[in-house]
Structure formats: C-alpha cells, structure tokens
Amino acid sequence: MTATGSPATLLSAQALEEQLRAVGEERYHHQHPFHRLMHEGKLTRGQLQAWAFNRYYYQKTIPIKDALILARSESPEFRRAWRKRIVDHDGEPGTPGGIEKWIRLAEATGVPRDLVISERGVLPAVRYAVDAYLTLVTKHSFVEAVASSLTEMFSKSLISLRMDRMVTHYPYLSSSLGYFESRLSQAPEDANFALNWVKQNAKTRAEQDAAISALRAKCDILWAQLDALYFAYVEPGWPPPGAFLPRSIEG
Amino acid sequence: MTATGSPATLLSAQALEEQLRAVGEERYHHQHPFHRLMHEGKLTRGQLQAWAFNRYYYQKTIPIKDALILARSESPEFRRAWRKRIVDHDGEPGTPGGIEKWIRLAEATGVPRDLVISERGVLPAVRYAVDAYLTLVTKHSFVEAVASSLTEMFSKSLISLRMDRMVTHYPYLSSSLGYFESRLSQAPEDANFALNWVKQNAKTRAEQDAAISALRAKCDILWAQLDALYFAYVEPGWPPPGAFLPRSIEG
Numbered sequence: 001m002t003a004t005g006s007p008a009t010l011l012s013a014q015a016l017e018e019q020l021r022a023v024g025e026e027r028y029h030h031q032h033p034f035h036r037l038m039h040e041g042k043l044t045r046g047q048l049q050a051w052a053f054n055r056y057y058y059q060k061t062i063p064i065k066d067a068l069i070l071a072r073s074e075s076p077e078f079r080r081a082w083r084k085r086i087v088d089h090d091g092e093p094g095t096p097g098g099i100e101k102w103i104r105l106a107e108a109t110g111v112p113r114d115l116v117i118s119e120r121g122v123l124p125a126v127r128y129a130v131d132a133y134l135t136l137v138t139k140h141s142f143v144e145a146v147a148s149s150l151t152e153m154f155s156k157s158l159i160s161l162r163m164d165r166m167v168t169h170y171p172y173l174s175s176s177l178g179y180f181e182s183r184l185s186q187a188p189e190d191a192n193f194a195l196n197w198v199k200q201n202a203k204t205r206a207e208q209d210a211a212i213s214a215l216r217a218k219c220d221i222l223w224a225q226l227d228a229l230y231f232a233y234v235e236p237g238w239p240p241p242g243a244f245l246p247r248s249i250e251g
Numbered sequence: 252m253t254a255t256g257s258p259a260t261l262l263s264a265q266a267l268e269e270q271l272r273a274v275g276e277e278r279y280h281h282q283h284p285f286h287r288l289m290h291e292g293k294l295t296r297g298q299l300q301a302w303a304f305n306r307y308y309y310q311k312t313i314p315i316k317d318a319l320i321l322a323r324s325e326s327p328e329f330r331r332a333w334r335k336r337i338v339d340h341d342g343e344p345g346t347p348g349g350i351e352k353w354i355r356l357a358e359a360t361g362v363p364r365d366l367v368i369s370e371r372g373v374l375p376a377v378r379y380a381v382d383a384y385l386t387l388v389t390k391h392s393f394v395e396a397v398a399s400s401l402t403e404m405f406s407k408s409l410i411s412l413r414m415d416r417m418v419t420h421y422p423y424l425s426s427s428l429g430y431f432e433s434r435l436s437q438a439p440e441d442a443n444f445a446l447n448w449v450k451q452n453a454k455t456r457a458e459q460d461a462a463i464s465a466l467r468a469k470c471d472i473l474w475a476q477l478d479a480l481y482f483a484y485v486e487p488g489w490p491p492p493g494a495f496l497p498r499s500i501e502g
Contacts, residue, residue, distance in 0.1 A: 027492045124471040125478060128379035131386065216493075220375040223491050224479075227376060231482040240474050241278045242467075 008205040016199055019212050020147075024154040027219035030161075034226040034234065039161060041169030043234075045110060046246025048170060050233040052106035053244050054126045056116050058225065059102040059179075061130050063089040068137050069145050081193050088186050101179035108176035110249045121244035125228035129221045136217055143207050144214035147198050151218050152191035159183055259456040267450055270463050271398075275405040278470035281412075285477040285485065290412060292420030294485075296361060297497025299421060301484040303357035304366070304495050308373045309381050309476065310353040310430075314340040319388050320396050332444050339437050352430035359427035361500045372495035376479035380472045387468055394458050395465035398449050402469050403442035410434055 011019065029035060034051070037043050043051070066085040073079050091097025096104075106116045115121075137145040159180045167174045202208045232239040239245065262270065280286060285302070288294050294302070317336040324330050342348025347355075357367045366372075388396040410431045418425045453459045483490040490496065 033487075033489065124383075125376055125380065125475045128383040128472075128475065129376065132375075132379040132382060135382065135386075217375075220491065220493075221379075224376045224379065227482055227489075227491060228475075228478070230487075231478055236284075236481075236486050238284065238478075240471065240478060242471075 008209075010205050011208050013199040016202065016208050016211070017195065019208075020150055020195070020198075020215055021153065023212060023215045023219060024151070027216060027223065028151060028154045028158075029219070029222040029226055030154065030158045032223060032226040032230075034230045035158070035162075037234065039165040039169075041165065043170075044246075045170075045172070045249060047229075047233050048173070049106075049109040049111050049246045050244060051229055052102070052109045053111045053116055053121070054123055054225070054229060056102055056106055057119055057122045057126055058130050059089070060099050061134065062098070065133055065137055068134065069142075069149075072137075072142050072145060078197070085186075085190055088182070096178075098179055098182060101182065105173065105176045105179055108173050110247055115244075121242060123228045123232055123243055124240060126225050129224040129228070133218065133221050136214065136221075140214060141207070141210060143198060143202050144210050146194055147202075147211035147214040148218040149194050150191060150198065150215045151222060152187040153195060155187045155191075156184060159187070259460075261454075261456050262459050264450040267453065267459050267462070268446065270459075271401055271446070271449075271466055272404065274463060274466045274470060275402070278467060278474065279402060279405040279409075280470070280473040280477055281405065281409045283474060283477040283481075285481045286409070286413075288485065290416040290420075292416065294421075295497075296421075296423070296500060298480075298484050299424070300357075300360040300362050300497045301495060302480055303353070303360045304362045304372070305374055305377045305476070305480060307353055307357055307367050308370055308377055310340070311350050312381050312385065313349070316384055316388055319385065320393075320400075323388075323393050323396060329448070336437075336441055339433070347429075349430055349433060352433065356424065356427045356430055359424050361498055366495075372493060374479045374483055374494055375491060377476050380475040380479070384469065384472050387465065387472075391465060392458070392461060394449065394453050395461050397445055397452075398462035398465040399469040400445050401442060401449065401466045402473060403438040404446060406438045406442075407435060410438070 038048075038051070063086045066082060066089070070079050070082050070086070073082065087097070089098040091100055103113055103116055107113055133148070136148050140148075163177055163180050163184075166177060198211050202211045231237075232243060233246070285294075289299075289302070314337045317333060317340070321330050321333050321337070324333065338348070340349040342351055354364055354367050358364055384399070387399050391399075414428055414431050414435075417428060449462050453462045482488075483494060484497070
C-alpha cells in the first residue's frame with residue numbers, strides 16, 4: 001500500500017522520474033533562505049567565509065561517499081561509470097579536482113588554506129549532516145545509495161544562477177569559480193547515469209518508494225547544513241562554542 | 252605534546268576531573284538560549300511540544316547507546332554496573348522507564364503518544380546529532396565511549412532548576428515531571444561510576460585528552476539539538492520541509 005492507501009503498483013519509468021523531480025521542487029536547497037541571500041548579494045564576506053569553510057567538509061567527503069558506493073557494486077560496468085566522480089573530485093596529477101577548486105574558492109573568501117583543511121571549527125551540525133550522508137549510502141539499500149546522489153539532477157540551474165550572481169555581487173570571488181564551472185558539465189552527466197540506473201534497477205514499488213525517500217533524505221542533509229549556517233552566522237547569528245569565526249580581510 | 256606545546260605528562264586524577272568539569276562549564280547545554288527561555292517561562296506551549304517531541308528521538312536512543320557500550324566491554328563487572336542504565340530507560344514490567352516517562356511528558360505538552368512514537372517530523376538535524384552519538388560510542392575508543400556519558404556530571408543542577416521552573420511557568424506539565432524526578436538520583440550515580448572508571452582507565456595522557464575531547468563532542472551533540480530547535484521554532488522560526496508543526500490544544 002502507498003501512503004495514500006491505494007494499492008502499490010509499479011510506477012512507470014516516467015512516473016518515477018516525475019516523483020523524483022517533485023522532491024527536488026519541494027526540498028532541494030535552491031529554496032533555502034541562505035542561498036536566497038547569497039544570490040541577492042546580501043551575504044557579507046564573513047558569511048561567505050563561513051559557508052565556504054563549512055562546506056569544505058561536505059566537499060571533501062564526496063569522494064569518500066562515492067568510494068563507499070563503488071565498494072558496494074558487484075558490476076564492473078557500474079563501477080567504471082561511477083569512478084569518474086572520484087576522479088572529478090580528487091583530480092589527477094597536475095590537474096586540480098573539485099576539492100582543490102573548493103579550497104581555492106574558500107581562500108578567495110579570505111579563509112587560509114591551512115585552516116580550511118584543518119576542519120577546526122566546522123559546525124558540529126554540518127559535520128553530523130554530512131556524516132549522515134555516509135550512513136545513508138552505507139546502511140541503506142544499494143538502490144537508495146545511488147538514488148541519494150540524484151540531487152545532481154537539480155544542481156545545474158542552481159549553479160548557473162550562482163555563478164552569475166557571484167560575479168555581480170561578490171567580484172572578489174569571480175576568478176575562483178572553477179569548482180562551479182566544472183560542475184556545470186559533470187553534475188548533469190552523473191545525474192543522467194544515476195537516474196537511468198535507478199529507473200532500471202528499482203524493480204518493485206517498494207524499491208521505487210525507497211529511492212524517492214532516499215532523495216528526500218539527501219535533500220534534508222543539504223538543507224540542514226544551510227540551516228546550521230544561517231543560525232550560526234545570519235540570524236540569530238550564534239555560532240556554537242568552538243566554531244569558526246569570520247576573519248577580517250586585510251585590504 | 253599538548254595543544255599548548257608543553258610536554259604531555261599524565262594528569263593526576265584530580266586534574267583530569269577538573270578539566271572534565273571545565274568542559275561542562277564551557278559547553279554543557281545549561282547555557283543554551285533555548286534552555287534559558289525555557290527556564291524564564293518564555294517558551295510557548297507549541298515550542299515545548301516541539302522540544303519534547305524532538306527530544307524523544309534522543310531519549311529513545313539512550314538505551315541503544317548504552318547497549319552498544321555494554322557490547323564493547325570485556326568486563327562482567329563493568330557490564331553489571333552499566334546495565335542499570337538500560338533498565339532505567341526501558342523500565343521493568345509494570346514499572347515505566349525513562350522513555351515511557353518522556354512520552355508522558357510529551358503528551359502533557361499536547362503531542363499525542365502515537366505521533367511521538369512515530370518520530371514522523373523529527374528535525375533532521377536532531378536525528379543527525381543523536382546518530383552522531385551512536386557513531387561516537389561505536390567508532391571511537393572505549394575510554395571515549397564511556398567518557399561521552401559524563402555530561403551526566405552536570406545534569407543534576409540543570410534538572411533541579413528545570414523542575415522548579417516548570418512547576419512555576421508551565422503548570423500543565425507539573426504532574427508529568429516523572430522523567431526528571433528519576434534522573435535526579437539516577438544521573439549522579441551513573442556519572443560517579445563513569446567518572447571513576449575514566450580516571451582509572453585513561454592510563455596515558457593521550458587517553459586522558461581523548462576522554463576530554465569525547466566529553467566536548469558529547470556537549471556539541473546536545474548543543475546542536477537545541478540550536479536546531481531554536482532555529483526551527485523560535486528564531487527565525489523556520490522548520491525545514493516535513494518537520495513537526497506545533498498543534499493547538501483543545502481547552
């Protein structure tokens with residue numbers, strides 16, 4: 001039975017995709033007030049520091065998350081497709097990956113590289129949310145693990161908007177947007193593969209529903225990170241004991 | 252070496268205890284603005300509902316956390332002492348334990364028992380913080396797992412104050428404070444055992460420092476839960492998508 005009490009029949013691939021897209025409309029963090037402020041040019045440099053500094057913890061966890069997913073797959077074909085994500089984030093000798101590009105963005109906000117990498121002062125709530133992502137891809141079914149990556153279906157328009165607004169409102173970041181630049185093409189490719197895989201491999205209605213829930217759970221993980229940032233650095237603006245404090249920029 | 256660069260010598264039992272107590276002074280959630288509002292009588296009934304409803308997720312996790320610790324001990328003597336905690340929270344036939352008492356408190360705020368138990372609408376950030384506690388007692392050293400329980404050293408005065416203020420400010424809760432009543436004697440007993448155990452079993456300075464860090468980490472877990480409640484239900488007052496919404500009380 002579904003939540004509404006009707007008999008649970010298998011969704012068509014198209015209906016499943018529609019339900020997944022509906023989760024994005026409802027819960028993806030493009031709607032979050034922290035992002036709204038960012039795109040309206042209303043964040044201070046210190047608030048952007050806090051954002052870039054904390055989100056590093058998420059960024060550096062991504063290839064670990066992808067390695068955990070890789071480790072669960074029995075299919076060389078799946079693994080061949082999925083390993084690209086690890087390369088994208090970790091880079092290759094001489095070619096910076098997503099993590100390095102994120103560090104450069106954080107540096108451009110005014111946080112020294114060493115402090116970023118030290119993770120000293122990352123908001124506990126950000127840490128817990130990101131770690132919950134690792135739990136999700138480890139302890140839930142493999143279909144759910146893959147489906148949780150589908151937030152990438154929604155990231156392209158958010159990233160396009162962000163790049164545009166950052167150049168306008170935060171010119172000191174304009175030459176450090178390499179991370180987003182790369183994600184513009186990487187994310188849709190990855191999302192496409194994962195979406196097709198979920199459509200083909202969620203073979204029962206229960207598995208389809210679990211995939212939808214996993215995407216919702218992933219949206220919650222992204223949302224909670226921004227809630228924590230907003231609470232600590234915007235309103236009421238109370239970083240917990242030991243948290244990162246924005247640094248003044250020497251002009 | 253310690254953080255300050257001086258050689259790391261073993262702390263005396265007393266010095267270790269002092270450092271543990273200092274963590275409580277600095278980071279225990281008696282200082283949290285949500286608790287301050289609570290004790291000043293400034294929370295609405297809906298905010299108390301949100302608090303009791305969400306904290307149920309913490310309460311119901313406690314005996315699971317204690318069972319995980321129990322499972323890691325090789326000592327029947329330790330396990331005999333520690334199992335009391337599970338009895339305290341789960342109760343005995345005919346005698347309600349802490350979880351049942353917490354449900355009654357939540358009911359007194361106006362949240363139906365079934366909704367409490369369903370956990371439907373628990374703030375994701377609360378869930379992540381509580382789950383991080385399970386990770387802490389599972390993946391860190393056994394000394395750290397035990398030391399993380401030492402927040403109980405600080406709970407007695409918080410609970411005494413709370414009971415007093417609840418009777419004054421929220422009279423509709425006064426006959427449902429059984430949970431706190433029991434904790435007044437249980438927590439200090441448990442804390443006493445755990446403190447002595449940590450003093451005896453943290454045998455190197457590194458282990459002592461790890462015990463102090465674990466207590467700090469546990470304080471962060473408690474603090475983050477209240478940050479999430481404050482953000483969602485006090486200021487700015489933005490519950491994330493799908494979260495519990497306070498219910499009106501029929502008079």
